[in-house]
Amino acid sequence: MYTVADLRKGLKITLDGDPYIVIAFDFAKPGKGQALYRTKMRNMINGTILDRTYRSGETFEPASLEDRKMQYLYKEDDHYCFMDNQSYEQIHVDENALGDAKNYLIDNLPVDVLLFKGKAIGVDVPNFVNLRVVQTDPWAKGDTSGSDSKPATVETGYVLRVPPFIEEGELITIDTRTGEYSTRVKG
Amino acid sequence: MAKNWPLTRRKEALRGRSTIIQEIRRFFIKEGYLEVDTPLRIPAPAPESHIDAISSGRWFLHTSPELCMKRMLAAGYERIFQICRCWRDGERGIRHLPEFTMLEWYRIDADYRDLMSECEALIRSVIHVLGHGGSIRYQGMDVEINEPWERLSVSEAFIRYSRMTMAEALETDLFDEIMVRDIEPRLGFGKPTFIYDYPAERGALARISKDNPAVAERFELYIGGLELANAFSELTDAQEQRTRFVQESAFRASMNRTTYPLPEKFLDELSDMPPSTGIALGVDRLVMVLLDLSSIDDVVAFTPEEL
Numbered sequence: 484m485y486t487v488a489d490l491r492k493g494l495k496i497t498l499d500g501d502p503y504i505v506i507a508f509d510f511a512k513p514g515k516g517q518a519l520y521r522t523k524m525r526n527m528i529n530g531t532i533l534d535r536t537y538r539s540g541e542t543f544e545p546a547s548l549e550d551r552k553m554q555y556l557y558k559e560d561d562h563y564c565f566m567d568n569q570s571y572e573q574i575h576v577d578e579n580a581l582g583d584a585k586n587y588l589i590d591n592l593p594v595d596v597l598l599f600k601g602k603a604i605g606v607d608v609p610n611f612v613n614l615r616v617v618q619t620d621p622w623a624k625g626d627t628s629g630s631d632s633k634p635a636t637v638e639t640g641y642v643l644r645v646p647p648f649i650e651e652g653e654l655i656t657i658d659t660r661t662g663e664y665s666t667r668v669k670g
Numbered sequence: 671m672a673k674n675w676p677l678t679r680r681k682e683a684l685r686g687r688s689t690i691i692q693e694i695r696r697f698f699i700k701e702g703y704l705e706v707d708t709p710l711r712i713p714a715p716a717p718e719s720h721i722d723a724i725s726s727g728r729w730f731l732h733t734s735p736e737l738c739m740k741r742m743l744a745a746g747y748e749r750i751f752q753i754c755r756c757w758r759d760g761e762r763g764i765r766h767l768p769e770f771t772m773l774e775w776y777r778i779d780a781d782y783r784d785l786m787s788e789c790e791a792l793i794r795s796v797i798h799v800l801g802h803g804g805s806i807r808y809q810g811m812d813v814e815i816n817e818p819w820e821r822l823s824v825s826e827a828f829i830r831y832s833r834m835t836m837a838e839a840l841e842t843d844l845f846d847e848i849m850v851r852d853i854e855p856r857l858g859f860g861k862p863t864f865i866y867d868y869p870a871e872r873g874a875l876a877r878i879s880k881d882n883p884a885v886a887e888r889f890e891l892y893i894g895g896l897e898l899a900n901a902f903s904e905l906t907d908a909q910e911q912r913t914r915f916v917q918e919s920a921f922r923a924s925m926n927r928t929t930y931p932l933p934e935k936f937l938d939e940l941s942d943m944p945p946s947t948g949i950a951l952g953v954d955r956l957v958m959v960l961l962d963l964s965s966i967d968d969v970v971a972f973t974p975e976e977l
Contacts, residue, residue: 510761510762510763510764511763512766513849514900515721515868515900516720516849517720518761519847519850521850521851536847536850539760540925631679646675646679664675666673
């Protein structure tokens, strides 16, 4: 059982029998009024987006999903292919069902494929993933402010803000819960 | 290069924060206010329905310096201001930190309308020091600071921005939801907005309007959809104040929230307090608006998660 305090991006809950994933979340409190928890959720089966506002004290059932340890193999058209680490069984997941996870899929990445009544409807990636920077502008020498950031494209095509000292070809760690740069991988 | 890059990145914002706080101090001292610093750890926070204090031993970290500052008004201090940390349990989001910085100021022989003008003067003086000219840009929208600010009553705001009247929203218990979803996101664009005259039951420490007993003399200031300040013409009737605190405490008990002892010394001294007005302004949020930053995390050195 979850409470409103557990609400965050990525949380999966059951609503009217269907599994939903929270895709946006905002804590609001109008002056002297009560705390309100504004959430935007995606139905993991049919993709419908719902806006719901909750008050303190409300509770949620976790989504009843089965997760299987698998690894990412390749992309084919708008499907992504994963393989079960034990049985070697391969399954395909729709691009739409992946959400932000597709930003982090590199060959052999270990993931949890989420199944609802036997059907793959989503993928959980590790909290931290290392990806190589394939494009970013060089750092202007002499800029010691250290307070700026610049865009960088990583090998999956995902674009994010990184510190100015990151160069092309470097490996960086990304926090997949926020989609933000976390640290540089040395070596 | 430093490991803590997010902190390195905030250097410019924290410089701006420091400039803003210095200018706030200079403004109030110039206006004849005395800077005070009342205790942060207190035995009895004001019992308000939806504000939860964090306990500290058998006492509490204050949720606002309001009660101590009003005791000073009652004891003869005429104009006082304070910049201090406040704590509110469970409040965390892109605009909330459970530990945040509040500016409060109080003065006697004035009401909430006088404070609207003083708010305008304060923020104009701060943006002048930041070199913004007469307007600021917040998250892509221009806000004119030097022209007269918008003044809109809460009931007008419901008519303008929602499909229900204020009375209907109260009756159906949807006041907060409509405020957050339909009204707040539209306040303070183009120019800052004062939204005033809240339902009487939504200002536990505010004076009821002489012209309309259904509303309290209370306003909030919004810039770019962000709530910056809350002000009252202060309630000085000690008996009425006690009744309201008892009601708020009963509500807290009915919701299984922590109840606090009644602030007896405050209630006892309140009868000495002259007609007064007071305001609380979120300093972190003011910094967000003036530096054009979207998250409260961007204007503090450390968030709780980073400690």
